[in-house]
Amino acid sequence: MNDKVSPLQRLIRLLKNEKVLVGNVYFYAFFNGLLNLSIPLGIQAIINLIQSGTTSTSWIVLVVLVLVGIALAGVFQIYQLSATETIQQKIFSNASIEFAFRLPRLSLKALKDKYPPELVNRFFDIMTIQKGISKILFDFSIAFMQILFGLLLLAFYHPFFIALGFVIITILVLFFVFTGKESLRTSLEESKYKYKLVSWLEEIARNLSTFKMAGNSKLPLSRTDELSSDYLDARKSHFAELVKQFVVMVGFKVLISGSLLILGGILVFQEEMNIGQFVAAEIIILLIINSIEKLILSMETIYDVLTGLEKVGSITDLELESQNGMETIENDHPAIKVQADNVTLVSPQHNEKRILNALNFTINAGEKVGITGSMGTGKSSLLHLLAGLYDDFEGKLLFNDIPFKHLNLESLRSVSSNNLREQEIFESSLLENISLGRDEITKEEVQEVIRLCGLETFVQDLPKGLQTPLPSSGLGLANSIVTRILMARCLVGNYQLLLIEDKWNDVQPSVVNQWGEHLCNANSATTLISTSNPAILEKMDRIIVLSDGAIQKIGTFNEIKDVLPC
Structure with a gap:
């Protein structure tokens, strides 16, 4: 400061x-x-x-x-x-x-x-x-x-x-x-x-x-x-x-x-x-x-x-995120390898409470990993950590063998996509709400995620189509529509790391299952999904079960289903 x-x-x-x-x-x-x-x-x-x-x-x-x-x-x-x-x-x-x-x-x-x-x-x-x-x-x-x-x-x-x-x-x-x-x-x-x-x-x-x-x-x-x-x-x-x-x-x-x-x-x-x-x-x-x-x-x-x-x-005068890292992640790879070595994180918002405790794991490039556990066990905090929102953790966190503290944060985020709980609709057109103004996103890619997220009828009914302005926070829109738009934002474009929190309660199970199939089979990026949905967890290569901020167990669905939260 x-x-x-x-x-x-x-x-x-x-x-x-x-x-x-x-x-x-x-x-x-x-x-x-x-x-x-x-x-x-x-x-x-x-x-x-x-x-x-x-x-x-x-x-x-x-x-x-x-x-x-x-x-x-x-x-x-x-x-x-x-x-x-x-x-x-x-x-x-x-x-x-x-x-x-x-x-x-x-x-x-x-x-x-x-x-x-x-x-x-x-x-x-x-x-x-x-x-x-x-x-x-x-x-x-x-x-x-x-x-x-x-x-x-x-x-x-x-x-x-x-x-x-x-x-x-x-x-x-x-x-x-x-x-x-x-x-x-x-x-x-x-x-x-x-x-x-x-x-x-x-x-x-x-x-x-x-x-x-x-x-x-x-x-x-x-x-x-x-x-x-x-x-x-x-x-x-x-x-x-x-x-x-x-x-x-x-x-x-x-x-x-x-x-x-x-x-x-x-x-x-x-x-x-x-x-x-x-x-x-x-x-x-x-x-x-x-x-x-x-x-x-x-x-x-x-x-x-x-x-x-x-x-x-x-x-x-408020402190900005550190941008001192010089190393970058090349954008010509399909996926990112993620490693955590004895990573511990305390929360600045909760009186320095330890919210992640001595995490050790390796997620191979292209692997699909579920994160689950009871409420308050650190699932969201882990995704936030991998999104680069915390920089004052203890231990080592590596992306493609590059230490996080040596990594240019903008480089990491340019090859990542996420649908975390903080994501919201902002006051702008539907197109900009999905593309976020990124020049590399083509209209064809936007149309593809609209189809994947089941938004075709919604877009057709809009007076100006993709150029229709949306209200702040999606006021007046059905919750299921907001969820689909945010998911479309997450899936559009090319990315090597995908971080998702399950906020799909407002969407029909058939659509959620379709998303799960896409994320696990048609998606080459390293994918981490925080969810308690067994139908999604079954599709994951491995699952990390968290308890009180620590890893309780890592394995396939069959290996960890005995410790899954009810």
Whole structure:
């Protein structure tokens, strides 16, 4: 796992990734700041000309120059907006691609006590980051340049303004340092309760039938009220911090405005500044004050962005499956040899409970092996282990004599197929639900597994055939249809290792028997099926009987039938 990254470090990392565009924003802000200074300087010169009591060409030229400066400043602002818009688009596209890449590769250990669909809600913080980054870059760049150039220009009027500028900058830095930490903490707390509430509402939606049939259950409302109260308390705490900052900002404005006005007035009375310079200085002072106010009022946006980055980071920081193995399985073999040498596995989801204990077996290439045993004996865990879902086991696991830890995981999965209990229908077309978007799967192969799984009539009745979209989790489809689609997904294409959990209770025995015949006779891949169905087990070359995570017996059906679970 990576060391803990602070929200501020995440922001800096994000800006570094877009350093060219961020540089463009500040480049335009630099010239925008210079052009904005043309306004008070031009007004100063115009006032001096007006005081002389004569109208000249110089006066007209100055007016035109001031107007040109205002127009050019607007043009640079448009360039800034274009740059920040590009940054927003890149943030969204990069985040969506990163989420799509990482989610299928998250390790089981990283997902302990987590519900992935709920975690994905953090993606909506990308929108907060988009808008916030744009505001921070646009407003902060302009405000920063106006403060910087304004203070520099005031310094030319009198050295006293240099000292005052130093005081302003020091107070601003101290303000951000001493008020930011607590405000960020309350913002994170607020976000935590927000997601807890959303998670609970999702639970209600996911279990509609449960709560609908519960009669007068008060749980949905009472839990919602409790979580809403927690959120509002956290929001009030965060708002209290923002109010404190605003109060400090108001006091700061009064102090700075008063200091600059008094200092400017004294200098005029002492004839160290003329009226034109005084008016120009006051305009600059107003620009500085407005810029400072813009910085302070943007603090909530900063906290929102930092909080959003932290929430998105809670997904992107999750550990991925190891992809360090360099060796690959050649895809020109019909089957894989699998060996286990004293393999032991503990479950990260169940307080490190030992779920597989000292397994030793060899499954020859092309062999058909049944896995059976009572409930909770480790059948599913063994298939998950062979599918590469666990990488922290003890002992040796070899595929074609290649140790698992030396094997490229993607290579193993590219020559494997499975129908494990986690398989579900996802929201897409029937074709994509079967082929999973794999380019090597031909339409003829899809048609073949549709025939094998008895889906011809179902497909013919669909309005768009294979292109008909299916609902998430197969909602509205008969259980037997879902089972057949998942089996078709498992059987399509070329594979060397086949891992199947018997989920066929909704399918007619004749169809199950047909699948068993295909898996044992028409299929050249090494095949492991977890089942308690004697009709399927009889067809297997050998059967592994598990008891409490250990191998109780290995043999043919006749050799092990005396220990089969009832």
